[in-house]
Amino acid sequence: MSITSRVMACPESDVWAVLDDGWLLGLWVVGASRIRRVDGEWPGLGAKVEHSVGVWPALVDDATIALERAPGRLKLQAKAWPAGEAEVLIETRTVPDGTEVTITEDATRGPGLLIPKPLRTSLLHWRNVESLRRLAFLAENRVPQDDASNAHSHRAESR
Numbered sequence: 582m583s584i585t586s587r588v589m590a591c592p593e594s595d596v597w598a599v600l601d602d603g604w605l606l607g608l609w610v611v612g613a614s615r616i617r618r619v620d621g622e623w624p625g626l627g628a629k630v631e632h633s634v635g636v637w638p639a640l641v642d643d644a645t646i647a648l649e650r651a652p653g654r655l656k657l658q659a660k661a662w663p664a665g666e667a668e669v670l671i672e673t674r675t676v677p678d679g680t681e682v683t684i685t686e687d688a689t690r691g692p693g694l695l696i697p698k699p700l701r702t703s704l705l706h707w708r709n710v711e712s713l714r715r716l717a718f719l720a721e722n723r724v725p726q727d728d729a730s731n732a733h734s735h736r737a738e739s740r
Contacts, residue, residue: 582687583705587713589720590679593653596720600655600671603630606645609715611708612661614640624650634661658689665691667705682716684709 589596599605603619613632620628624647633640641662648668649656657669670685686705688694693701 582685583702583709584683584685585706585709585713586681586683587710587717588676588678588681589717591721591723593673593675593680595723596673596680596682596716598723599716599719600624603628605719606630607632609712609719611712611715617642623647624655626650634664659686662691665689665693667693680720682713684713 599609601624603623604616607613607616610632612634614635614637615633616630617633618629618631620630622628623630626647626649628647630645631642632645633642635641643660643662645660646658647655648658653673655671657671659667659669661667666689667686668689670683672683672685674681686709688696688701696704
């Protein structure tokens with residue numbers, strides 16, 4: 582099981598604004614190449630993000646399913662066959678410098694379980710360090726909705 586953490590210089594609400602938007606999953610999850618569909622209830626229990634994994638033209642279509650969404654906690658079943666499936670737990674907590682985000686992940690089904698646990702843990706950790714880096718870029722640089730609306734309307738008025 583891999584446990585990877587990062588402190589992000591933003592409030593928890595900015596992290597959750599990214600996590601709660603299934604369309605952004607492809608921007609921060611390493612390996613997700615594109616998002617094809619997001620259930621309107623995402624990330625509610627059983628809601629699904631349909632994604633593709635890999636590099637074009639060798640893409641595999643699969644899905645991630647929300648198993649639990651509670652304050653500061655999101656549990657997912659990530660599918661990426663033929664590699665298999667994994668359970669992913671994302672947790673946040675406020676710290677003095679912002680928000681600590683922790684991803685706990687391990688394979689649960691499929692060929693990924695055949696990789697020796699120490700190697701599998703190292704590979705997942707390496708991948709999740711980059712996923713958290715990407716998530717931080719998005720969360721730390723969010724434009725508040727009011728500012729984004731004002732910037733959009735200002736551009737429209739100046740045309």
